[in-house]
Structure formats: structure tokens, C-alpha cells
Amino acid sequence: MNIGFLGLGNMGGPMALNLVKVGHRLHVYDLSAASVAHLVEAGASAASSPAALAQSDVEVIVTMLPAAAHVKAVYLGDDGLLAHVHPSVLLIDSSTIDPQSAREVAAAARQHGNPMLDAPVSGGTGGAAAGTLTFMVGGETTDFTRAQPILAAMGKNIVHCGGSGNGQAAKVANNMLLGISMIGVAEAMSLGVALGVDPKVLAGIINTSSGRCWSSDTYNPFPGVMDNVPAARGYSGGFGSDLMLKDLGLASEAARQIRQPVILGALAQQLYQSFSLQGHGSLDFSAIIDLYRKGD
Amino acid sequence: MNIGFLGLGNMGGPMALNLVKVGHRLHVYDLSAASVAHLVEAGASAASSPAALAQSDVEVIVTMLPAAAHVKAVYLGDDGLLAHVHPSVLLIDSSTIDPQSAREVAAAARQHGNPMLDAPVSGGTGGAAAGTLTFMVGGETTDFTRAQPILAAMGKNIVHCGGSGNGQAAKVANNMLLGISMIGVAEAMSLGVALGVDPKVLAGIINTSSGRCWSSDTYNPFPGVMDNVPAARGYSGGFGSDLMLKDLGLASEAARQIRQPVILGALAQQLYQSFSLQGHGSLDFSAIIDLYRKGD
Amino acid sequence: MNIGFLGLGNMGGPMALNLVKVGHRLHVYDLSAASVAHLVEAGASAASSPAALAQSDVEVIVTMLPAAAHVKAVYLGDDGLLAHVHPSVLLIDSSTIDPQSAREVAAAARQHGNPMLDAPVSGGTGGAAAGTLTFMVGGETTDFTRAQPILAAMGKNIVHCGGSGNGQAAKVANNMLLGISMIGVAEAMSLGVALGVDPKVLAGIINTSSGRCWSSDTYNPFPGVMDNVPAARGYSGGFGSDLMLKDLGLASEAARQIRQPVILGALAQQLYQSFSLQGHGSLDFSAIIDLYRKGD
Amino acid sequence: MNIGFLGLGNMGGPMALNLVKVGHRLHVYDLSAASVAHLVEAGASAASSPAALAQSDVEVIVTMLPAAAHVKAVYLGDDGLLAHVHPSVLLIDSSTIDPQSAREVAAAARQHGNPMLDAPVSGGTGGAAAGTLTFMVGGETTDFTRAQPILAAMGKNIVHCGGSGNGQAAKVANNMLLGISMIGVAEAMSLGVALGVDPKVLAGIINTSSGRCWSSDTYNPFPGVMDNVPAARGYSGGFGSDLMLKDLGLASEAARQIRQPVILGALAQQLYQSFSLQGHGSLDFSAIIDLYRKGD
Known part of the structure; x- marks a missing residue:
């Protein structure tokens, strides 16, 4: 053709x-x-x-x-x-x-x-x-x-x-959820580990419980939990934080136009915006966990 | 014994x-x-x-x-x-x-x-x-x-x-993530549907994509997407919103004591608190999607 | 002329x-x-x-x-x-x-x-x-x-x-702060009163302390604190919640374009969006305090 | 005596x-x-x-x-x-x-x-x-x-x-509002300046408009706007960020106990917690503006 x-x-x-x-x-x-x-x-x-x-x-x-x-x-x-x-x-x-x-x-x-x-x-x-x-x-x-x-x-x-437009709508909805989930996993892993749980044990529990999600079981942001993910190589490669920021911006702007609240979505967007402002926009989007760990 | x-x-x-x-x-x-x-x-x-x-x-x-x-x-x-x-x-x-x-x-x-x-x-x-x-x-x-x-x-x-204490730490971390994920799914489903996508089609896409999580594939909060979940029976039964609120409170209080930020976790807690204040604390925690839909 | x-x-x-x-x-x-x-x-x-x-x-x-x-x-x-x-x-x-x-x-x-x-x-x-x-x-x-x-x-x-454009920039910045302050006053007044303080006494303290702001000393959202404000007449008249929502949308969209984080601003926008979705967009913007009070 | x-x-x-x-x-x-x-x-x-x-x-x-x-x-x-x-x-x-x-x-x-x-x-x-x-x-x-x-x-x-307890309740309510206002001013000043407005001009407008508050007219966090405030001396002295963090923690914990939502208050607490985690807890609380400016 x-x-x-x-x-x-x-x-x-x-x-x-x-x-x-x-x-x-x-x-x-x-x-x-x-x-x-x-x-x-x-x-x-x-x-x-x-x-x-x-x-x-x-x-x-x-x-x-x-x-x-x-x-x-x-x-x-x-x-x-x-x-x-x-x-x-x-x-x-x-x-x-x-x-x-x-x-x-x-x-x-x-x-x-x-x-x-x-x-x-x-x-x-x-x-x-x-x-x-x-x-x-x-x-x-x-x-x-x-x-x-x-x-x-x-x-x-x-x-x-x-x-027409529904392909974009589905992508925007999925990726907004992805951004929220990733920050959620970053917070949950950081909290549990700071409370004393071993990161691999914690990930194992989450991945067989109700907190299970793609960001935890396939792309875990906590260093040392998984191989072959950006967290295992200094957050290089993968899906850049600035691309996630762009998608979250599309989601909140689409939501604004149709007057639909996206509360966690808007906050996730702002956290990625802060992260980008600090100069980390080219790191993989799982690097957002650095917001939650000392000495980032 | x-x-x-x-x-x-x-x-x-x-x-x-x-x-x-x-x-x-x-x-x-x-x-x-x-x-x-x-x-x-x-x-x-x-x-x-x-x-x-x-x-x-x-x-x-x-x-x-x-x-x-x-x-x-x-x-x-x-x-x-x-x-x-x-x-x-x-x-x-x-x-x-x-x-x-x-x-x-x-x-x-x-x-x-x-x-x-x-x-x-x-x-x-x-x-x-x-x-x-x-x-x-x-x-x-x-x-x-x-x-x-x-x-x-x-x-x-x-x-x-x-x-000692690590059982509680793991539970608190998992359940905080669960609360965040559920609100994230509520926002993503509501946004995508408001943008014109059929709820079942959207859930199908999310469940095979990077937004996949327990709250979407096992306990979807959008009415009509799944059978045998609280969303299919008016949000009765299940895990009450006030119980989720209690667990999110434990998470943010544990985080406060060890000076660990939990940004989405704290916001999720406040959204459940608002939902409870409006009189919905006894509904299943997936009913939080009502915050995002007209005429709740 | x-x-x-x-x-x-x-x-x-x-x-x-x-x-x-x-x-x-x-x-x-x-x-x-x-x-x-x-x-x-x-x-x-x-x-x-x-x-x-x-x-x-x-x-x-x-x-x-x-x-x-x-x-x-x-x-x-x-x-x-x-x-x-x-x-x-x-x-x-x-x-x-x-x-x-x-x-x-x-x-x-x-x-x-x-x-x-x-x-x-x-x-x-x-x-x-x-x-x-x-x-x-x-x-x-x-x-x-x-x-x-x-x-x-x-x-x-x-x-x-x-x-050129700076008139809009100044307005957008001021009104974003106004939206944040109003919600802040709504939360602080609701919290203090729920903890047992008389609303007029609390407003008096805030208005002579570091929490003082236009939203507290000139336009207090708590009913009974001031005369001649929308809170004294069922939140009719004044500056509509949907107009505040529009201005917060302009702020967050302007911020997005220049990649500037506005964390509380974005959250304020979403809270007004939720309030509007619930059908209250024509009430004065100080009515947002209803999010924080039982039986709204 | x-x-x-x-x-x-x-x-x-x-x-x-x-x-x-x-x-x-x-x-x-x-x-x-x-x-x-x-x-x-x-x-x-x-x-x-x-x-x-x-x-x-x-x-x-x-x-x-x-x-x-x-x-x-x-x-x-x-x-x-x-x-x-x-x-x-x-x-x-x-x-x-x-x-x-x-x-x-x-x-x-x-x-x-x-x-x-x-x-x-x-x-x-x-x-x-x-x-x-x-x-x-x-x-x-x-x-x-x-x-x-x-x-x-x-x-x-x-x-x-x-x-009994109302002195603490009033302080906790005022200081929560202070924390919210300060971050609000930090966001509004940073946004307006990033959009091209001179910081002193912007502060002048805010201080005679509806965004006016103690954090803008008495303690402005933007460097160069006021003399004799911590922003004029590298954020030394003043009211430490860790003290603000403590007060925001008291507010959200008091709110949790009486089941009162404090949405912006909880987010302000988490932002100060992040700021403290990054090692800035001893700076004056107006230094939170560093979250919104490049090269902090």
C-alpha cells in the first residue's frame, strides 16, 4: 500500500x-x-x-x-x-x-x-x-x-x-491514572520503608494485595526492588517525567474544558511540574519518588 | 490448642x-x-x-x-x-x-x-x-x-x-495506596466517560494498560462496568468509606511522626473526610466516585 | 472624546x-x-x-x-x-x-x-x-x-x-491568591469553630494576627461573623463561584504554559470545580465554606 | 507575686x-x-x-x-x-x-x-x-x-x-491559615513574576486588592519586595519552617480527631514536610517560595 x-x-x-x-x-x-x-x-x-x-x-x-x-x-x-x-x-x-x-x-x-x-x-x-x-x-x-x-x-x-477524539480521551484518562498511581506507589513504598519494612517484602505484599498496580508490579520506582526498570539504572531511559507532565497537562486541560474535577490528577500534574522545575524533567517518570526520599 | x-x-x-x-x-x-x-x-x-x-x-x-x-x-x-x-x-x-x-x-x-x-x-x-x-x-x-x-x-x-510493628506498617502503606488508587480510578473513569468514552471500553483499555490496578480491574467504582462489586449494588456492603478514612488517618499520622511526606495520601484522606462529612461514611469506599459525578 | x-x-x-x-x-x-x-x-x-x-x-x-x-x-x-x-x-x-x-x-x-x-x-x-x-x-x-x-x-x-499582558498577569495572580485565601479562611474558621471557638471571637483573633487577610477581615465566609457580606444573605450576590473557577482556570492554564507550579492554586481550582459540579456555581465564591460544614 | x-x-x-x-x-x-x-x-x-x-x-x-x-x-x-x-x-x-x-x-x-x-x-x-x-x-x-x-x-x-483548650484551638486555626496564605503568596508572586510582572509592582497590586494578607503586606516571601523580612536576609531568623510544620501537624491532627476536613491545610503540611525533608527546616517559613523558583 x-x-x-x-x-x-x-x-x-x-x-x-x-x-x-x-x-x-x-x-x-x-x-x-x-x-x-x-x-x-x-x-x-x-x-x-x-x-x-x-x-x-x-x-x-x-x-x-x-x-x-x-x-x-x-x-x-x-x-x-x-x-x-x-x-x-x-x-x-x-x-x-x-x-x-x-x-x-x-x-x-x-x-x-x-x-x-x-x-x-x-x-x-x-x-x-x-x-x-x-x-x-x-x-x-x-x-x-x-x-x-x-x-x-x-x-x-x-x-x-x-x-472521533475517543482515542485521545482514553489515552489521557489512562495516563492521568498512571501518573497518580506512580506517585501513590512512590509514597506508599517510601512510607513503608521509612517505617521499617524491607522494600522487596513491601512490594511483594502490595503486589498481592489491594494496592497492586502496574506502577508497583511492573515498574516499581523504589531502587532495588526490580531489575530491568528505570529505578535499577538511575532512572535513565523509560518514559520521561516531562512527557508525563505533558500528558497530565492534557488531562487537566481537557477536564477544565468540560468542567470535570480531577483533584488528584491536578495535584499529580503540579508535583511533576515542581520536579521538572528542579531540573529533573528528563529522568524517567518513576524518579518522582525522589520527592519523598532524603538527599535527593 | x-x-x-x-x-x-x-x-x-x-x-x-x-x-x-x-x-x-x-x-x-x-x-x-x-x-x-x-x-x-x-x-x-x-x-x-x-x-x-x-x-x-x-x-x-x-x-x-x-x-x-x-x-x-x-x-x-x-x-x-x-x-x-x-x-x-x-x-x-x-x-x-x-x-x-x-x-x-x-x-x-x-x-x-x-x-x-x-x-x-x-x-x-x-x-x-x-x-x-x-x-x-x-x-x-x-x-x-x-x-x-x-x-x-x-x-x-x-x-x-x-x-515488631512491620505488619501494621505494611498494611498502612498498602491501604494508603489503595485509597489513592481508588480515587485515581474514580477520576480517570469519570474524566474519560465525560469525554465520551464508553465506561466498559475505557475500563478494558485501562485494565490492559499502564493504569491497570486492583481498583480498576477487580473493584471498579464506575456503575455498570463490573458485576459483583459494590458499584453494582448502590455501594452497599464492601469496605466502608469510614474504614478507609481511618486507615488513611493512620497512614498520615504515622508519616507525621517520622516526618515523611505523603502528599496524595493526605489529600485522599481529606477527600474521604469530606465525603464522610456529607453523610456517606457508611457507603463502600468506591462510592467516592460520587464526588466526580453530577447529581450525587 | x-x-x-x-x-x-x-x-x-x-x-x-x-x-x-x-x-x-x-x-x-x-x-x-x-x-x-x-x-x-x-x-x-x-x-x-x-x-x-x-x-x-x-x-x-x-x-x-x-x-x-x-x-x-x-x-x-x-x-x-x-x-x-x-x-x-x-x-x-x-x-x-x-x-x-x-x-x-x-x-x-x-x-x-x-x-x-x-x-x-x-x-x-x-x-x-x-x-x-x-x-x-x-x-x-x-x-x-x-x-x-x-x-x-x-x-x-x-x-x-x-x-503587554501584564495587566492580565497581575489579575490572574491576585485572583488565584484570593481563591486560595478564601478556602484557607473557610478551613480555618470551620476548624476553629468545630473545636469550640465562637466564630466572631475567632475572626477577631485572626484579623489581628498573622492569618489576617481580605477574605477574613472584609469578606468573611462564616455566617454570622459580618453583616453586608454574601455570608449574611445566603451567599447570593457577590462574586460568583463560577467566575472564581474561571479565574483559577486561567491561572493554572497560564502556569502550565510557562511550566510554573501552582500547587495550592490547582487544588483550589479543583475544589471550585467540584463545588460547581454539585450545582453551586452561581453562589458567591465564599459559599465554598459549605464543603467544610455538615448538612450543606 | x-x-x-x-x-x-x-x-x-x-x-x-x-x-x-x-x-x-x-x-x-x-x-x-x-x-x-x-x-x-x-x-x-x-x-x-x-x-x-x-x-x-x-x-x-x-x-x-x-x-x-x-x-x-x-x-x-x-x-x-x-x-x-x-x-x-x-x-x-x-x-x-x-x-x-x-x-x-x-x-x-x-x-x-x-x-x-x-x-x-x-x-x-x-x-x-x-x-x-x-x-x-x-x-x-x-x-x-x-x-x-x-x-x-x-x-x-x-x-x-x-x-479550656480554646486558646490552642484559636492558635491552631490561625496558624494553619498562615501556612496556607504564605504558600498562596509564594505561588501568586512566583506566577506573576514568571509571567513578566515586576515583583514590587505585583506586591503593590495584591496589597491593595482582594489578595491582600499578612503574608503579602507584612512578611512578603519574594526577595527584594520588602526590607526587614527574612526574604531580605536569606530566610534566616523569623519563624522556622519546622515550627510551621509542627503547627500544621497539630491542625491536621486536631481536625482528624473531630473528623473535620482541612484540604488545603493538609496539603500545606505536606509541602512543608517535603521542604523539611530536603533539609530546609531551619529556614524561615517564607522560604517555602523556593519550591516555586528555579535553582533553589
């Missing part, structure tokens, strides 16, 4: 590579010449601009961009995708943005005759490289069905979350 | 019954004559006072009391257990109290020649009746070994958490 | 009237015919559209609109003020919006040859009617000097806060 | 000196020989123990101790004041402790035939030396009247807050 791919960063690059690997013909664009060159080496062809990419004979366009402002510019700008794309080309935006913006862009696309899906991912750069991402997809069922084989080349779980 | 049992309430009553069922000879005491009568019918004998119970020929005494003040009164009072108990009788306190108080009472017991364990439980009245409680035990290893067969008659998981 | 006035709502209406009263010739526009008619009766003339208002011979245009989206539409829209206004007409926006949006619109105005000030107010509808508002003004000093006599017809304190 | 004084620390020492200066005969006790020697030089006589002090011919005993545990030990201990003091000697405890403990000790004193007042102070070591403290007094009116001239030698404002 002829697929356009726009946005070849840490996530988009390996995702596009996986599409090439299964035999699709990719036409790619990125501001970074090096990123484009890397894909061209692998067999993709390069577009000179988003407009050129849109005017080519692609059947599907996938975008992977940093934030809503970029998505709006790329799709809605005077020289953007919608101004040039052929009708009925399927548009898939895998960027993580707020549901409201996703719905606005999808509505504009629909008006132009293009079906559009929001399809944000979880799984990180590791999952992008391995092709094991989870896609949370919002949009029409027929469009979802059409997108499924393409997404399956990049991910393992492809979940239809309902209408 | 001759076992004394003091405190035959909603938890203590069924726990004592399970000891009788496996053939132990129980000598019991409670302020409620009805509770005592119920055990006597089942084959236990009644003590006329804590002192009388202590002076009998029991080898082990188990206590199950509402709060630290009761535990201190029963053990340390002028006419309390320590004033009358024979040396080397094993003392097991299954009340949920703060670790500091547990350590004080255990130290006093030790000085009197009695080994003592703190052994708070999780699993609720259902687990107490079914004999499937989890015991989190703090104290010496030899004492733990001695207690294990007795506790095994009342529970399924018997976990040694380390020295 | 010939002055254009756009936005004749609860605040804009009485402000425009005060300009008429001191002898200015007003040319006004509002979507509500009734609001326009009221001003015309008082001596103003009516413009048929924002464009018509912009093309008239006004020397200054004042706008008073509900939110940033309206301000952007009115100024930057295809048929908006900037598309039609004569160069060097002074633009004064008294709407309360986020500093970033204020700066964007002012930059667009400047590029078009028009000086622009952001000049949000405090003092409520009472201050608008009495002409005793406080104006917090952002923009060039020469423009501020030019605007001063006009603003003085509508307000008592006209404060220059620095460059 | 013959007055006993027990507890000659940073606060008690200068308070006792002021009593000597106005001509009272003081009989003093402290664990620190140096502190006692300092008072003896000034004309006081030394007691060899609390019991000895109680058995002397004093008409009034004033105590100034670090925490409730000390107060309970000194008054209720086997060799404590109540075991030895002559009936009808007036007991005044100026320690800052929780209202509940104050009421327990006062009830024990009353049973022994001794009137007792709780009379915690505000004003810091500066106020103690200058004799300008504020006393918040709980107890019977006749006892308050009797104590007034004595307290007036050490303070400027002597406020009767109602029955």
Missing part, C-alpha cells in the same frame, strides 16, 4: 520503519533531513513538503507530531495537508493531543471528504521499535477497520475506543 | 469461629454478651474479664479491637492482659493500629516475658468468614513460626513483614 | 454608562439589542456591527468580553476590529483572559498600527456601577498615560503593571 | 525575664543549667525539680514546653506538678499543643483543685524578648481575669478565646 508518513522523530521514525519492513511503499516527510535519510535508506521515498506528500498517490497518511499546535498547523495550515490531499485518503493522527483538538481537526477533514482517525499510542520508544505499541483509536468503525492492518504492522493491541 | 480470643466484633467473631471449627479450644471475651453467646454456642468457653482470660491456661491470646486506644487499655491497663498473663504466652494483636503504638505494646509485652506479634488483616468481613484473610505480621521469626498454624486457620496468606 | 464600546453585559453596560455620564460620545455595539437600547437611551449611538464601529471616527475602543475566544474573534476575525479600524486608534481590552492571548492580540494590533492595552478590572458589578473599579493595565507607558483619564471615569485605582 | 516558671528555652527564657523585670519573684526550673543560671543572674531563684517548684510557695506556675508529650509528663507524671502543687495555685501552660491534650491536662488539674489556662502565644522570639506577644487564652473567665496582669507583663494582646 502507498502510505504517507509525516513526523519521523523518536516514535515516528521506528513506526515508519516497521511499515516499510512489512512491504508498504512509504512516502515520508520530516523537518530533519537526517531522519528522512534514515527512512530513505530503508526504502522509503522523500516528499519535499507536507503539500507534496498530500498531492502524491498515497492511500493513507499517518502523522506523528509533538503537540496540538503542530497537528493543527500540519492539517489546517494554508499549505497544509487538507489543502492538498485527495478526497477519501484515510488520515491517521498518532500524536498525543487533547480530545477537543483531535475532534476539530477530524471534523475539518471530514468536511474536506477525508476520513480521519485519532490513534495515539502507548508503549514508548521500545514498543515503537519492536512493533508492540498499543493504539487507542477514535473514529468511525469502517475507517477503523480500514486502518487496522496498517496499525497492526506497528502495534500489538489496536483498540477501537468509539467516535 | 488453648487459645484466648478477645474482641468478637464483625471481624473477630468469624475469625474466632474459624479457630473453633479446626478444633482449638477457645476461651473468649467481649463486652457484648450476644457476641460471646454466639461463640459459646459454637463450643467456646466464656471468660468473665480480660484478666480472667489472661489468668486461664491459654497458650496464645488473639485480640481484635477497633483502635489503638482499646489495644493499649486492654494490654497495658491496670487490670489488663499484661498485668495477669502467664509469661511466654504468645500474644497476637490483629487490630489495625499505628505501627508506633504496636511497637510500644509489644515492647511492654516483651519486658513482661511475653512474645508479641502485630498481625493486622485484609480481606474484610467476607474474608474473615471464609477464612481467606491476609495476615501481615510483624515480630520475631520464631514467634511468627509459632503463630503460623493458628493464623492459617483464619487466613490464606500469612506474610512475615519483619520486626 | 469619541469612544467605541463593544460588549455591554453585566460589567460592560455600567462601565459604558459611566463614560457617557462624564460627557464622552459613545458609539456602542452588543449582540443584545436590549443592552444597546439601554445605552442609546442614555445618549450613546449604536453601531450595526464591530466593523461599522471600527470604521467610525472613534479615537479609542474599549472591549469587555467573556473569554479569550471572543476577544480573538472580535479583534482578529475576518470581519473583526483590526480588519477595519483606523491606525493609531487606541484599543483597550478590559476582558479577563489569559496573558498569552492578550499578548498575541496586542502584537497583532501593533502590527496593524494600533496601540493596545490589556486592562482587566476587579471590583465586580457593584464597582462597575459605582465607577470604583480597579484597572490592572498592561502596555506601553505612553498608551497607559493616554488611557488613564478614560479609565478614571470608570474606576478608582488605575495601576500600570508593565508591558 | 511569687511565680513559678518551668521551661526557659528560646521563648520561655525571655518571657520569664520580662516577669522578673516588672518585679515578680520568680522560682524557675529547666533541664539546662545555663538557662537557669541566666535567670538567677537576673534575680530569679532556682528550683531543683518540678516537684520542688510545685511545693514552693508560688501562687502561679507558667510552663513553656516543646510539645504535648512534655506537657503531659510535667503535669501528669508520677513526680510531676499535679502530684505536688498546692491547691488553687493557678496553672498557665503557654506551650503550643493540640486542644485535646490541653483539655485533658486542664481537666486533671481541675480535679486536683487547680485552675488551669491554656495560653499559647504568637509573636516569635522577637515578641518574647520585647514583651509584645499575643496570648490566646482558653479557660474560665475568673481565671483569665486573674492571669491577665501576669500575661500583660509578657505580651501586648491578651485574648480570651473561651473555655
